[in-house]
Amino acid sequence: MLDAEFFRRWLAAVAASVDREADRLTELDSAIGDADHGSNLRRGFTAVVAVLEKEPPATPGAVLMLAGRQLVSTVGGASGPLYGTLLRRTGKALGDDAEVTPGQLAEALRAGVAAVAQLGGAKAGDKTMLDALEPAVAALGDTTESFAAAREAADRGASATVPLQARKGRASYLGERSIGHQDPGATSSALLLAALAETADAAEGTA
Amino acid sequence: MSGGKQVGIVLVSHSGEVATAVAELAKGLAGGGATAPVAAAGGTPDGGLGTSSELITAAAEQVDGGAGVAVLVDLGSAVLTVKALLAEGDELPAGTRLVDAPFVEGAVAAVVTASAGADLDAVEAAASEAYGYRKQ
Numbered sequence: 001m002l003d004a005e006f007f008r009r010w011l012a013a014v015a016a017s018v019d020r021e022a023d024r025l026t027e028l029d030s031a032i033g034d035a036d037h038g039s040n041l042r043r044g045f046t047a048v049v050a051v052l053e054k055e056p057p058a059t060p061g062a063v064l065m066l067a068g069r070q071l072v073s074t075v076g077g078a079s080g081p082l083y084g085t086l087l088r089r090t091g092k093a094l095g096d097d098a099e100v101t102p103g104q105l106a107e108a109l110r111a112g113v114a115a116v117a118q119l120g121g122a123k124a125g126d127k128t129m130l131d132a133l134e135p136a137v138a139a140l141g142d143t144t145e146s147f148a149a150a151r152e153a154a155d156r157g158a159s160a161t162v163p164l165q166a167r168k169g170r171a172s173y174l175g176e177r178s179i180g181h182q183d184p185g186a187t188s189s190a191l192l193l194a195a196l197a198e199t200a201d202a203a204e205g206t207a
Numbered sequence: 208m209s210g211g212k213q214v215g216i217v218l219v220s221h222s223g224e225v226a227t228a229v230a231e232l233a234k235g236l237a238g239g240g241a242t243a244p245v246a247a248a249g250g251t252p253d254g255g256l257g258t259s260s261e262l263i264t265a266a267a268e269q270v271d272g273g274a275g276v277a278v279l280v281d282l283g284s285a286v287l288t289v290k291a292l293l294a295e296g297d298e299l300p301a302g303t304r305l306v307d308a309p310f311v312e313g314a315v316a317a318v319v320t321a322s323a324g325a326d327l328d329a330v331e332a333a334a335s336e337a338y339g340y341r342k343q
Contacts, residue, residue, distance in 0.1 A: 036257075072291050076257035078284035081291035088295070119290055169283060 001099035002144075006203060007063040008052050013195035015045035021191060028184040032171040036077055037184040044075035044083070060100050064091025078169060079185060082116055082129065083192075089115035102147070106140035113137050126167040127178065129185035132157040136193045144200040147193075154193035158186040213243040214321040214330045215270025217303075218314055219263055219280040219289060223250035229311055233318035243321035244270035258284040260292055267299045275302035275327035277317050279334060281310045302327065308334035 018025070022038030029037035048067045057063045068088030071080050090112030094100050100108075113133045122128045136154035140146050159182065166178035216233070220226040226249025234242045246266035251257040267276050276299070280286050289305045292298045304327060306313065313334035320333040 040257075069295070072288065072295075073260045076251045076255075076259060076284070078287050080258075080260075080284065081287035085291050085294065115294075119287060119294070 001101060002060060002105060003099045004056070004058055004060055004063050006199065007060045008056065009202070010196055010199040011045070011052060011063070011067050012049050013199050014192055015049045017191045017195050018042055018045045018188065021188075025184050025188055028182055028187055031181040032166060032174055032178045033184060034077075034170055037079060037188065040075045040077040040079055041083075041188055044071045044080060047071075047074040059094075059096055059098055060105075061091045061094035061096060064088065064094065067091075078120075079129075079188070082120060082185070083188075085119050086112045086116050086133070088112075101142065102140070102144050103142035106137065106142070106146070109140060110137045120168060122168045125164060127161045127164040127171065127183045127186070128166075128168050129183070129189040131161050131164070131183065132186040132189035132193070136189070144204070147197040147200045151190075151193045151197040154190040158182060158190040161186045211324075212272045212274035213324060214274045214317075214327050215244045215246070215267070215272060215276040216314070216317050216321055216330075217263065217266045217270060217276060217278045218245065218247050218249070218310070219258065219266075219278060219285045220247075220249040220310065221256045221258060221281055221283070221285060223247070223254060225249055225281070229314050232311070233314040236315050237318045237322045240322070242318055244272060245318055246270045258288045260288055260298070263289060263292060264298055267303050271300040271303070273302075275304065275330075276300055277304055277306045277321070277327060277330050277334065279306050279308055279310055279313050279317060304331060306331045306334045309337050312337035312340060 018041045022042045026038035029035050048070045051070050064087045068084040072084035090108045093108035093111040122130055124134050132154040135157045136150040139149040139153040161183035166172045171178045218226045218230050226247035230245045230247040246269045248262040248266040251259050278289050316337045317330050317334040320330045
């Protein structure tokens with residue numbers, strides 16, 4: 001079972017990983033975007049960790065909803081409402097349970113990813129975060145072992161954005177010139193899934 | 208008509224200067240008398256380029272007089288942030304609506320219409336119709 005503490009550790013792991021990879025994300029974003037993805041996400045997830053420490057919510061759903069709201073209000077770029085919607089909608093789908101199963105999380109994340117697709121109007125193959133998120137949530141199952149499969153699926157999805165032409169966001173203005181670069185949003189989405197798998201591994205190790 | 212109350216207009220741009228200037232332009236073109244309440248929510252709170260949910264929420268509260276609020280946006284994160292705030296349900300005043308319109312022309316049409324006392328549906332329609340003003 002996954003409790004609120006597990007979700008706080010997951011988001012702290014995302015924050016650490018975004019902090020580590022911020023320069024790389026910004027570099028990817030400077031090729032086809034406006035060169036702020038790393039710094040925007042670093043600011044957002046740093047604020048998420050701070051608010052979760054200050055007022056730790058009691059349930060997994062509440063942790064994700066508070067984190068999502070914080071991202072919408074602190075990121076300042078399109079990744080704020082997109083990741084904010086992902087976390088808020090996932091948290092909402094988890095409801096008020098004090099502990100959730102990996103299967104419940106998988107189901108909730110699928111709802112979260114669907115909400116992101118609806119908000120941005122993008123679909124798989126448009127060279128966006130969905131190219132990592134959709135295969136990842138499809139790989140999630142009823143066990144924490146499936147988190148590793150989701151991580152791999154997200155990584156593969158992010159790498160597979162390189163030959164794609166961007167159809168959404170600022171990168172889409174570049175047309176064919178967006179081909180040959182890995183999408184920054186798909187790359188940061190893969191970090192989110194990697195942090196989930198790491199957090200589950202760490203929890204197994206201490207159990 | 209909306210019973211004497213005017214629809215409020217919020218202008219959201221990645222740039223504080225753009226949002227403020229378009230608000231001034233729309234008010235100026237709306238004519239001599241008192242215009243509908245207009246608030247600019249441009250850039251980030253520290254003056255940089257971007258979108259701030261905090262500035263958007265404050266602007267909507269400032270112009271909300273009970274007849275609804277029409278929000279016009281430029282692009283990208285401005286669109287997504289307003290949509291995310293509306294989806295949340297409780298962060299913007301009741302009767303706040305994202306209006307699909309070109310930013311400058313739509314803002315002028317919205318402020319002129321709202322200043323004449325039109326309701327939110329009419330303000331939205333006028334702003335959206337601005338997509339049809341061909342220049343060539």
